[in-house]
Amino acid sequence: MSETRPLESHHLKSACSNCSVLELCLPLGLSDQEIERLDTLIVQRVKVKKGAALYRTDDPLRSLYAVRIGSFKTSVLSIDGREQVTGFQMPGEMLGLDAISSDLHTCNAFALEDSEVCPIHYAHLEKLSRELPSLQHNLNKILSREIVRDHDMLMLLGNMNSDERLAAFLLNLSQRLSMRGYSSKNFVLKMRREEIGSYLGLRLETVCRGIAHLRDQELVEITGRDVRIRNMEGLKQLISGCHRPPLC
Known part of the structure; x- marks a missing residue:
């Protein structure tokens, strides 16, 4: 696994309203005015090189990450050092949800190719969600989707x-x-x-x-x-x- 500090800031900010995966991401169903407010939380896009880590286990929660370009895998390490892949993420999907409960990431997230994410500072997102019920609703739907995906994975492995x-x-x-x-x-x-x-x-x-x-x-x-x-x-x-x- 390549060990890099992979994050490169990309200062040409891209508004959510112009994003190609808008209909699959956090702004889904928000009004133009609400999307503009969400845009203010995305200070800059971040590029992640192939094989590099977006975050690692026990890193503190700072942001959630909307995948804009490319793809990622999430994984955990067993006690003997073996990797267990827990998911694959593509544009329009969110990374970092694993850290919400404990404020620490419980898995690693690696780029499978040169990729780009939109970091959304979690504390600011929480604050804005309290002001915009539709945004809170979307966040809840994303969390629920993760639970359903876990259930489906258990069924796949078991049946x-x-x-x-x-x-x-x-x-x-x-x-x-x-x-x-x-x-x-x-x-x-x-x-x-x-x-x-x-x-x-x-x-x-x-x-x-x-x-x-x-x-x-x-x-x-x-x-x-x-x-x-x-x-x-x-x-x-x-x-x-x-x-x-x-x-x-």
């Missing part, structure tokens, strides 16, 4: 076999990318196979076998990090025995 886990993971990426205006059938994995395995609770060789199984069923073709979903309905049917849709 699905390895091929179903991989199928659900790919469908989840497909849906999230589609919401952002990208192709739902052709995309590039930003994470390594080892990181996918860590997230899904699978060994690397099991992930590789699962990719081969999906290819043999003519559902998905994965070459390197390039993904082509050949049969979307077939992929959905593979996990149709599970009681919840794939992770959101």
